[in-house]
Amino acid sequence: MAPPTLPLNRRAEIALQDVPLQEALGRTMDHFVTARLKAFADLPHGEALRDHARRIRARTIAQLDRHLLTLERQATANGSQVHWARDAEEARKIVMQIVRENDVRRIVKSKSMLSEEIELNAVLERAGLEVLETDLGEYIVQLGHDHPSHIIAPVVHWRLEDVARLFHEHLGTPLDADIPDLVGAARQALRAGFLQADMGVSGANLAVAETGSIVLVTNEGNGRYVTTTPRIHVALVGIERLAPTWEDAGTLLQVLARSATGQPLSCYTSIITGPRRNPDEDGPEQVHIILVDNGRTRALAGEFAEILYCIRCGACLNVCPVYRNIGGHAYGSVYPGPVGIVVTPVLQGPQTWSELPQASSLCGACTEACPVRIDIPRMLLRLRAAEAEQGQSPAWLRQGIRLYAWAATHPRIFRLGGRLAALALKLVPGKKQGWVDRLPPPLNAWTDSRAFPPLAEKSFSSRREERDHA
Incomplete structure (x- = not known):
């Protein structure tokens, strides 16, 4: 995915001024957070379960090569066809090859972030496929x-x-249709698509190495239709989405559903272990598993391998103060929110996505919510440091940091600067209860979207000196 043309701060500004977006976010974000908290509160030893899930992910990623080979061997033994894709282009070519070899005309898809990542739909539609x-x-x-x-x-x-x-x-539904009517209309429209499709494309919440199985969790049942009704099933699987054993998968599914939607388990947990076999009455004739790298091996070999622990539950988005205010589109990437601002530059290259790590307050709410406790703030700080080390940060920021560093190492200058700043703020017009609504350039970016707090009459260091002398 190409990075957006507008800078991040401008995209955020547009999102903050988008009234329908703000209304939609306000109606939904708190529900996700409350449901997750209740789900874990009702679970005995919930925190221990999260610790265990983290250990599973750490162990899996550390031995990923071995588990991938086991998955390939077991899936092949079950009759699935396993393909390896180094990048998005290769993954798309494999899908198109399957399409051509099987005269596919109509495709139905279950939800797959990986298909968004490799921009599959655009290629399929350009080829004239439905x-x-x-x-x-x-x-x-x-x-x-x-x-x-x-x-x-x-x-x-x-x-x-x-x-x-x-x-x-x-679909011709009334403008005042309620949720059940809208869902019913969608169900009717989609049912014909399921019955006419030649190929179903899905992602995978997990791939279980010991049996070569693909696991899908949904709340609508569409994943089960997509993987059983068409004659061909193609599963797009990121190489990190593995669980070595079913015991491991059971643990991960427990924390996934609770973290994502606050459920003990999703309504439908579908397990696909190869194509249809006698005496099966349904299921696909062919199952193709495409294992997609697309930057993951590079991440695995570097200091950001921990981001591959992610099980894509979305909990970090729901608690992030940045995401809760600007939504997902302002990030400009397929993966938004805290996990997205790490995984996007790590997988696609920090040079073109250098802005994203700045979209965080570093408050740590993401790590607290993450079911496998990924330390996202640590990686964000490292990405920011790498940007500074490579000279990619703006010149004004680099000079400002140097000036601050110099002042901070000269205490008398630092104290004088604090006194002058406090005096200057007193002279700024337009204050409300001491808070400054408008600062002059180059400090105006702060007050464009928030008020600047008044400085204390006495600095912390002067208060401490007074206490020490008392």
Whole structure:
């Protein structure tokens, strides 16, 4: 995915001024957070389970090569065809080869962030294929010519009235249709697509190495249709999405559902272990598993390997103060939120995505919510440091940091600067209860979106000196 043309701060400003977006985010974010907290509070030894899940992910990533070979061997023994894709282009070519060899015309898709990452839909549609997204959120996104803005809730940025208007235009539902009516209309439209499709494309929440199985978790049942009704099933699997054993998978599924939607388990947990065999009455004739690297091996070999622990639950997005205010599209990448601002530059290169690590307050809420306790703030600081070391940060920022570092190592100058700043703020007009609404350039960027707090009458260091002398 190409980086956006507008700078990040401008994209954030646009999002903050988008009234429908702010209304949509305000209605949904707290629900996700509350549901996750309750789900873990109701679970005995919930924190111990998270610790165990982290150990599983750490052990899996450390021995990823061995587990991948086991997965390939077991999946092949089950009758699945395993393909390896070094990058997005190679993954797309493999899919198109399967399409041509099997005379595929119609494709149905279950929700897959990896298919978004490799931009699969655009290639399929340019080839003249009919592509139908069957996850309700992804279906809305497709009808609206939009993009997902959340890892598990693609249309978290849409209001109910926006969806009703879209369905009225495309499906003929009344403008005042309620949620059950809208869901019913979507179900009716999608059912024909399932029955006519030649190929189903899915992602994988997990790939279990010991049996060569693919695991999908959904709440709508569309994943089960996509993987059983068409004659061909193609599963796109990031090479890090492995669980060595079913015991490991059981632990990860428990923390995944609770962290994502606050459920003990998702409504549908589908397990695909090879194509249809006698005496099976349904299921695909062919199962193709495409193991996609696309930068993951590079991440594995570096200092950001921990980001590969991610199980794509979206919990970090729901608690992030930045995401909660600007939504997903402002990030400009397929993966938004705290995990996205690490995984995007790590997988696609920091040179073109150097802005993203700045989209964080470093508050640590993401790590507290993460079911496998990924230390995202640590990696963000390292990405910022790498940007500075390579001279990619703006010249004004580099000079400002140098000036601050010099002043901080000269205590008398530092104290004098603090006194002068306090005096200057007293002279700035337009204060409200001491808070400054407008600072002059180059400090105006702060007050464009927030008030600047008044400086204390006495600095911390002067208070400490007074206490020491008392």
